[in-house]
Amino acid sequence: MRLTRIQKNLNIANIDVVDYCKKKILKKNAHFYKQGKNWYCKIDHISITINSYSYTIIRAHKEN
Numbered sequence: 107m108r109l110t111r112i113q114k115n116l117n118i119a120n121i122d123v124v125d126y127c128k129k130k131i132l133k134k135n136a137h138f139y140k141q142g143k144n145w146y147c148k149i150d151h152i153s154i155t156i157n158s159y160s161y162t163i164i165r166a167h168k169e170n
């Protein structure tokens with residue numbers, strides 16, 4: 107269900123969500139910061155939230 111929600115939030119159909127987010131995270135101009143138990147990555151007007159213990163992608167969405 108989480109992957110379906112992320113796919114909908116990013117408006118990407120028929121694409122592997124985890125692979126898509128990994129490629130975004132690995133870009134040189136990705137901005138990271140940690141707040142509490144999560145890492146946040148901002149890249150290409152997309153915000154990706156990652157759990158700092160399990161490294162699970164919690165959510166991703168486009169920013170305005």
